[in-house]
Amino acid sequence: MRQSILLLLLSVLAFSCREKKPAPEVVVEQPKKASTTFYEVNQKVYVHAHFGLSLRKSPDPKAEKVGVAQYGEALEIVALPEADQTYVAETVDEFQLKGHWVKVKNADQKEAYVFDGYLASFPTIEEEPEEDMALPEWFYMTLSKPKGEREITPPNEKEGIVEGYKQAYQDGGEFELILYNGGVTQFLRIPTSTLSFSQALVVLRSFYFSNAKNLKIVRNAKTKKIKVNDTDNPYEWLEFEEKGDKVIVGFYSAD
Structure with missing residues (x-):
């Protein structure tokens, strides 16, 4: 009798070991880096600078000026800027208007760098509003x-x-x-x-x-x-x- 019970227990234990599945591998997702820009490559952006924006040969405020993008002009993003290219364009007391130098091309397919702090993903308003609307x-x-x-x-x-x-x-x-x-x-x-x-x-x-x-x-x-x-x-x-x-x-x- 004891031998029979022992054999039964061994059989149950062996069956349990066969059926037990390995614990699933836990995949830890790496946190995504926050984007430093509001735009992507090939996206169209618009100039919202009051007097236009200087187009420069390299990503530097002292670089050679190769043109001007006028207020309302559309530009196409060619390449995203490096995160460490932060530039302060204006300082008002403790407030700083910061941004990056981004590579763009204009309607003439001319490529240059421009400060993105005065760009937006929507166009300027050039038309009259509807009646009875501010x-x-x-x-x-x-x-x-x-x-x-x-x-x-x-x-x-x-x-x-x-x-x-x-x-x-x-x-x-x-x-x-x-x-x-x-x-x-x-x-x-x-x-x-x-x-x-x-x-x-x-x-x-x-x-x-x-x-x-x-x-x-x-x-x-x-x-x-x-x-x-x-x-x-x-x-x-x-x-x-x-x-x-x-x-x-x-x-x-x-x-």
Whole structure:
């Protein structure tokens, strides 16, 4: 009897060993490196620099200048920049507008290097907006589609509001227009996933002040807001502020 039980136990143990599968190999994925650019090779990008961009023979601000890419001009990416090619184009108090030197070619197939801090993946606005639509609202439709209908702001005599409205967008952005007795205010609340603070500053100061020749840009050390205005018109100015995951851009115009 004991011999039979022993043989039975040995048989069960042998069967269990045969059926047991080896543990699956654990594959640990290496973290992906964060991209230093918003574009890819062969992608088309557009110049949003107010007075155009210098095209240079090599990736250096002191390299030979071989041409100029004008505001709104389309360029094609030829090669991505090295991550350590960071260049600071503007410094405003503690704020720095940084970027890289990227190799591009223009419509004439001429290849050169250009600073990418003034480039964007969407074109500049060259056409008139639809009727009953503010230009910034028209502009934002190039970034994201509207979400729902406008939310009308009722008149408020105490605050001097004559009329206004808000328009939400699918990316979480929002445009707001308020018409006062003494002027108008416009706000763009842009997710940083759509435009970074630097991109918003570059794109929108040229967008609002495309005809200005004497732009002034200052940073308030206390509020950290950046103010941009045309020195020839002190009654209109832009303010840029980063709050959480939003870039708040306010345009103020007084009568």
